Amino acid sequence: DAGVIQSPRHEVTEMGQEVTLRCKPISGHNSLFWYRQTMMRGLELLIYFNNNVPIDDSGMPEDRFSAKMPNASFSTLKIQPSEPRDSAVYFCASGLSGRWEETQYFGPGTRLLVL
Amino acid sequence: AQKITQTQPGMFVQEKEAVTLDCTYDTSDPSYGLFWYKQPSSGEMIFLIYQGSYDQQNATEGRYSLNFQKARKSANLVISASQLGDSAMYFCAIKSLGNNNDMRFGAGTRLTVKP
Numbered sequence: 001d002a003g004v005i006q007s008p009r010h011e012v013t014e015m016g017q018e019v020t021l022r023c024k025p026i027s028g029h030n031s032l033f034w035y036r037q038t039m040m041r042g043l044e045l046l047i048y049f050n051n052n053v054p055i056d057d058s059g060m061p062e063d064r065f066s067a068k069m070p071n072a073s074f075s076t077l078k079i080q081p082s083e084p085r086d087s088a089v090y091f092c093a094s095g096l097s098g099r100w101e102e103t104q105y106f107g108p109g110t111r112l113l114v115l
Numbered sequence: 116a117q118k119i120t121q122t123q124p125g126m127f128v129q130e131k132e133a134v135t136l137d138c139t140y141d142t143s144d145p146s147y148g149l150f151w152y153k154q155p156s157s158g159e160m161i162f163l164i165y166q167g168s169y170d171q172q173n174a175t176e177g178r179y180s181l182n183f184q185k186a187r188k189s190a191n192l193v194i195s196a197s198q199l200g201d202s203a204m205y206f207c208a209i210k211s212l213g214n215n216n217d218m219r220f221g222a223g224t225r226l227t228v229k230p
Contacts, residue, residue: 033217043206043220056217089158101148101167104210104218106160 002026004107006092012113018080021110024073025094033104034067034077035091043091049075050097061086082114117142117209119221126226128197135182136192136224138207147211149190150218151179154204163205166190197228 005024013019025032033048047057049069057067064083069075079086089111093104118141128134140149151163166174166181174181182191194201204225210218 042222045217045219048217091160093160101165103148103150103162103165105162106152108159111158 004092004094004105006090006107006110008110009108010111010113012115013082014115015083016081017114018078019082019086019112019114021077021090021092021112023075023077023092023107025075025092026105027073029094029096029105030072031095031097031104032069032075033093033095034075035093035106037089037091037109038087046077082112084114087112087114117144117147117211117219119207119209119219121207121221121224123224124222126224128194128226128228130199130228130230131196133193133195134197134226136194136205136207136226137189138191138221139187139189140207140209141188142209142211144211147209149181149183150208150210151181151190151192152206152208152220153201154206154223155200156203160206164192194226199228199230202226202228 007022030051034046035043037043046059047067052069067077089109091109092107095104096102120139147168149166153161153163164174164176164179166183173183178195180193204223206223207221208218
């Protein structure tokens, strides 16, 4: 079975540009999570969806960040406009909601560098 | 609110020896799961082992085992017979239904296995 798929794997952009990160969760999973990882702040949960509905977006840094999940097999995280402090590794993870014993499976991450 | 504390920023172990990575947690939920992930230098997050709050026995997965002490709210990871490939960051995480099913991570411990 394919794991969580993220694209692009690496992104270099200039400050002010729009960045879109993409994620395809594992088939059959109904929860999807977006995380950001930096040296300073560690692994932070940005937002998560259950059955395509955003449940908690309290981790989204500011209005420049937005996330969508139009269907069960696709999600995007958009940063507009991007800033150098957004440079980080962004992970998407998927799992089964309603079952606390189920783990989350992470994608390979997108390494974002904003110049 | 849930919280995970990993007090060891870095650990060293000699190859073939065992090592224990500490994890303490705080939650008000009676039902929760504790997870350990490994993040090698390549960056991916790899699920290692899971322990349920109602499990009577400590979880084991190959060379990984959990020293689960519920009264002390600790879930330490034990790696036996360390290998050079075990050098990585290790994250402890907690999840419960009462917290909307999301997962909270600790700051991580960097393990270095010396030849």
